[in-house]
Amino acid sequence: MKAMSLVDRPTKLARTLARKLYKRLDTTFGRAWTSLVEDEMSDAEARQALDTQYQVTDPFKMDSPKEQFRFAETNRILAAGLIAPQSRVGSILEIGCGEGHQSEYFSRLCDRLTAIDPVADAVARGRARLPGAEFIAGDLYDQPWANDLARFDIVTACEVIYYFKDIPGILRKMSRLGRACLVTYHRPAAYLVEGPLKAMPRGGRATFVFEDVEWRAAWWRSP
Ligand SMILES: C[S@@+](CC[C@H](N)C(=O)[O-])C[C@H]1O[C@@H](n2cnc3c(N)ncnc32)[C@H](O)[C@@H]1O
Numbered sequence: 188m189k190a191m192s193l194v195d196r197p198t199k200l201a202r203t204l205a206r207k208l209y210k211r212l213d214t215t216f217g218r219a220w221t222s223l224v225e226d227e228m229s230d231a232e233a234r235q236a237l238d239t240q241y242q243v244t245d246p247f248k249m250d251s252p253k254e255q256f257r258f259a260e261t262n263r264i265l266a267a268g269l270i271a272p273q274s275r276v277g278s279i280l281e282i283g284c285g286e287g288h289q290s291e292y293f294s295r296l297c298d299r300l301t302a303i304d305p306v307a308d309a310v311a312r313g314r315a316r317l318p319g320a321e322f323i324a325g326d327l328y329d330q331p332w333a334n335d336l337a338r339f340d341i342v343t344a345c346e347v348i349y350y351f352k353d354i355p356g357i358l359r360k361m362s363r364l365g366r367a368c369l370v371t372y373h374r375p376a377a378y379l380v381e382g383p384l385k386a387m388p389r390g391g392r393a394t395f396v397f398e399d400v401e402w403r404a405a406w407w408r409s410p
Contacts, residue, residue: 233350234305241286241309249288253397258292260395261345261371261404268391268406269341269367270296276340280364282327282357283347287313290320293343301339303327327360337366337409345371346402348380355383362387362409374401 228236240246248254270276276297284290284302286309294300300320304310310324323330332338342365344357349372351357361368368387372380374394380403390407 230352237306238308241306244312245286245288247285249286253400254288256397257371257395257402258289260402261289261343261369262292262296264391264393264395264404264406265293265296265341265343265369268393268404269369269408278339278341280339280342282342282344282361283350284313284322285309287316287320287322289345290317290322294320297340303330327357332364333360334363336363339365341365341367341369343369343371345369346373348372349376354379355386358383358387362407365409367406367408369404369406371402371404374403377403380405 249258266274275295278299278301279293279297281290281293281300281302284304285306287302290300290302290313293302294317300317301323302310302313302317302320303323303325304313305324305326307324310322313320314322327333342361344361348354348357348370358368358370361370367390370380370384384405387405388407388410390405393404395402395404
């Protein structure tokens with residue numbers, strides 16, 4: 188077994204404490220998905236937890252004023268940061284579409300929306316909600332086009348990046364697949380996301396707030 192160096196030890200301790208703190212803050216905000224960011228959860232356990240969550244309709248309360256505000260703000264940021272002066276783009280890939288609530292918003296900004304999520308029940312509901320979009324139930328990395336360069340005009344990952352154990356890897360994948368990218372995340376998760384984001388090309392940043400909840404957005408054009 189590899190011994191932990193003196194350099195690794197404080198970093199690992201800090202990460203563990205930060206994760207615990209994030210879990211505490213997140214519980215305060217009543218979110219249901221925090222445990223999936225835990226490194227200790229295997230991929231199979233994480234998938235099982237997601238499948239279980241989607242046994243009920245709208246487990247994340249996406250119809251609530253708070254989430255509807257988030258979708259509208261995200262569209263505003265996307266339009267101003269990556270689409271203007273045009274009013275729409277040809278294609279958007281939405282990673283982590285769930286039941287398609289945010290897909291409805293993204294579809295207003297593009298001609299073709301491709302939306303992907305590993306949970307088949309959620310994707311089936313998304314398909315029914317938005318028949319004009321392409322919904323894929325599965326893993327992004329398993330798609331035949333997963334290594335394509337600039338396949339989409341924009342790739343989005345909203346409130347989903349923390350589900351990936353390799354955050355730098357998914358950011359690089361987004362940058363390869365899209366001519367431009369947008370990520371949004373819940374502020375208490377910033378410690379997980381903002382380090383890896385520094386490796387992406389310089390783009391824009393924004394913060395938006397609804398009552399006691401803050402989100403951050405980052406976007407960039409791929410090289
Ligand atoms: C908190 S919800 C966010 C849904 C939507 N993006 C939004 O912002 O409202 C997270 C979604 O990410 C999905 N997800 C989890 N792991 C994923 C992965 N590896 N690839 C794509 N989606 C994933 C979950 O199934 C869930 O639908």
